[in-house]
Structure formats: C-alpha cells, structure tokens
Amino acid sequence: MKRIAIDMDEVIADALAEHLQRYNTDFNAKLTKQDVIGKRIAELAPAEHLSRLRSYFHEESFFRDLDVMEGSQEVIRDLMDRYEVYIVTAAMEVPCSFTAKFQWLERHFPFLPPDNIVFCGNKGIIAADYLIDDNVYQLDRFRGEASCLRRRTISTNRNTSEWTTGRTCGNCSWICPKCASGCAEFGLR
Numbered sequence: 001m002k003r004i005a006i007d008m009d010e011v012i013a014d015a016l017a018e019h020l021q022r023y024n025t026d027f028n029a030k031l032t033k034q035d036v037i038g039k040r041i042a043e044l045a046p047a048e049h050l051s052r053l054r055s056y057f058h059e060e061s062f063f064r065d066l067d068v069m070e071g072s073q074e075v076i077r078d079l080m081d082r083y084e085v086y087i088v089t090a091a092m093e094v095p096c097s098f099t100a101k102f103q104w105l106e107r108h109f110p111f112l113p114p115d116n117i118v119f120c121g122n123k124g125i126i127a128a129d130y131l132i133d134d135n136v137y138q139l140d141r142f143r144g145e146a147s148c149l150r151r152r153t154i155s156t157n158r159n160t161s162e163w164t165t166g167r168t169c170g171n172c173s174w175i176c177p178k179c180a181s182g183c184a185e186f187g188l189r
Helices: 014-025 047-058 058-066 072-080 095-108 136-141 158-162
Strands: 003-006 082-087 117-119 130-133
Touching: 014 047, 014 058, 047 058, 058 095, 072 082, 095 117, 130 136
Parallel strands: 003 082, 003 130, 082 117
Antiparallel strands: none
C-alpha cells in the first residue's frame, strides 16, 4: 500500500486564521485572509508589531485550538481506505507545539493511529510516496516518487508558482472549497 504524508498547518489545521485573530486582537487591526493572499502577515504589519507577531507561534496555546480545514477529516478518512496516511508536521521549528499539536490531532482526527503522527524538521527524511504540503521548501526536500502541493485560495507561500507541475499531480486542490470533489491523483474525484 502506498503512503501519503500530510502536513498539518494550513493543510488540515487553520493556523492562519488563529494568527490573524491574535494579531487583530492585540493591535486592534482588521487584517483578513484576503489581505494576506501572496503575502505574509509580517509584510503588512508595522515594524514595531513584528516581535509580538512572531511570538504567537511560541505560545503553547496557539496550536491547541486551531480550526479544522473544511473537508480535511472526510478526505483523510477516505484516503485511509486506499493508502497508509501519516500526519507529518515540522514541529521542530516550534518545539513547544508538540503537546498542543498532538492533543489537537487526538481531538479532531481520533481515527488516526498515534504511530502515524510524525514530528520532524526536514520532511526529506519521510519515507512516503506522496507529500501534501503548503510549503514549497518542504516539497523541494521531499524524495517521494510524487509530491503534491495543496493549492489554496489563500496562500502565505509566495513562491508556489516556482513549483513545477512535473513534481505535482497538477490538480491538487484536495480540500479546496472551490473543488470539493478532490484530487484526481489520489482517486478522490
């Protein structure tokens, strides 16, 4: 059975919404997801806000209450019928997130075995056939026979256009609200 490794933040967990909510509350701002299409929040924030903005990820509570990306639970359940599914998150970048991320997965994806949850830094070490991720940096390092960039209507990764269709299935909106039918590469049409 082939393996699929699925990223957590911005693929199944809505970290951007939490980031915006905290920023807007702390600075009485009104940034929306539409405002950050193709940008990072830090590009829109005044310099004096950047230190606080970056600190959110290092608060244990940040990752504990993220919203679930629409459709992701159903799609992962469906994928588990045909693939070994692993959740692979680059938690080494924020070590204080381990417990919160694990608890979040237990609460929202209780059907995933704990042995199928991987905390790492470099996803290039993951032995899977496919990687579904929103981060081009991680996709570039991945060595699977195919990689899948989960395209989003809202992207914080400005360099997604650099990812060529030679390494993607070319129709990777597997939980995109515009394409609820899913990704043809994984048999979800």
